[in-house]
Amino acid sequence: MATKQKIQNDYINHVLTEGKKPVTVFAFAKKNKFQEDEFYKHFGSFDSIDCEIWADLFKETIKEVKSQEVWETYSAREKALSFFYSFFELLKSKRSYVNYSTENFKKGFQTPMQLKSSKNIFEEFSHDLIEQGLETGEIADRKFLTDKYKDSLWIQLMFVLKFWLKDYSANFEKTDEAIERGVNVTFDLLHTTPLDSILEYGKFLFQNAGFKTNF
């Protein structure tokens, strides 16, 4: 009986040695000595394995950071930082696979298919953070924009991922710097900034500048 975990491992093994997806599910099942229908019990296609591997990384990271004792005492910013550090720590163990997988990401603005379910998981996680931040006043509530906050964290994560793939510094120290800096920038922007005063002022003028001028 092939378990989900076994199929995933066999798949990673295959793509890393062959550098590409197996030709058919049939060939893949035969090579790894299990029945084809066992494959379909767990996965619809090879793509869904990729999707699942990424999702597992996200789930594992979230589980890990939440199990830390300090978690409850963290601010939203610190929670985000903690997630980023742990995530890239975890990715280290799968760097070859991550390399393979990201190379196959479709170019463009769309979320890569491999990260579809991961994004949902991450958004749910960020949603909680942002709620906390809004409650404590760490994050400014802005009409229309607040809903987009979680996207900025996702973009930040994708940015650090790209950075990490090109980071050749010892122990990925540069990635640590990129995280500390990047996440902080994101949160600084979510915090009340001069932008808010400008927006407020603009709104005030728009609503109250009912007078006509001659110039």
Add this chain to the structure above:
Amino acid sequence: MKEQNSIPASKVARSAKFVGTGFKIGGNYIKHYSKKLFNPELTKDELNEDNAADIYSSLSELKGSALKVAQMLSMDKNILPKAYVDKFSLSQYSAPPLSGPLILQTFKKHFGKTPDKIFDKFDLKSTNAASIGQVHKAELNGEKLAVKIQYPGVGNSISSDLKLIKPFAFRLLGMSEKELNIYMNEVEERLVEETDYELEVVNSLKISKACANLPHIVFPTYYKELSGPRIITMSWIEGQHLKEFLATNPSQELKNKIGQALWDFYNFQQHELRAVHADPHPGNFLITPDGNLGIIDFGCIKTLPDDFYYPFFSTTSSDLLDNKEETIKAFRALEMVLPKDNPQQVEFYYEAYKEMITLFAQPYMSGEFDFSQTGFFDSLYGFGEKIAKMPEFKQARGVKHFIYVNRTNFGLYNILNELGAKVKTDTYKPHLKLEF
């Protein structure tokens, strides 16, 4: 204290920080001169204070080596107006802390475990900054510990930081860039060493062992197995910083005792070990409740090579200084007198440096010296100011070793002065050579 929220790490971001500071300072000048239009009595003190505040806040946000340079500038009270000094002195005590998750990450990288799994107790909020890192309180097996953690990438950013500091430095010191370079390289070398925490543990163990017999001095115990390239674990020393100590109105006797311990510590190192803890800023010392001096930072060690040690310290003795010919030879060895100088110049520099050294060596000349007398310091600063205005001293002179040795000894004098201590200065005397 507010937590540090952003550390500009790339050179571009750091440059931007400095550009920002430049703008602010420009603004301060405008503010000053427009106020002066209406109030001609206005002194530059307020302007200096505004400038110092802006420079300090930008430096402390940069952290790392820039902060170190701020500390160094604050050592040289004679060069900077008082307002700068007061503000820079802040950097000797504290800079904004780094985020909790980064601290956990650093531990996981070096030990594979979070600090709460290594120690019985670990305080995620830092107690104070250690210029290129920060200090956390911890506890293991009932012993209180101090854990110093370094910010990632500090080592790499030193040279680019120094390049940024340069324009400020030569404007403040009135030097040209070319002259500044030999000195900047020396500073860079020391700073790079300072980021090497493994070397620091080795140095700490070595020096604390060599100085173990000096009276009234205590060192923390260093734990090598709990230290790494970016973490140092040592026992916690309970005590007060100099300012807090002085605020308790200690007796003259106690002040003398602490001053004597300091004097002995430095002069034993300079004259016996020939390697000296070259960072005598108040943040590196603690006065323990039982009236001893705790020494808590060994990041910066300057070794004194013989070809510098003998000519320099021999001139602090009147035996050599009375012999003009040999003194000039010593000055040549120290590059205070240069080969291309003509006889008049040789004569000029001989006189000027002799005057300076006589002043500087005053504490060494008699067996006891009272550092509380401001007269000595006034003449020292007065001389510094006079020299700064002389065109002959526009060009920098002296071998690179002067930077850290001067910094060490002026730093020591300054602390002793602040302490108002009277010390016996003949405990560890310089070894002399009378011919060169």
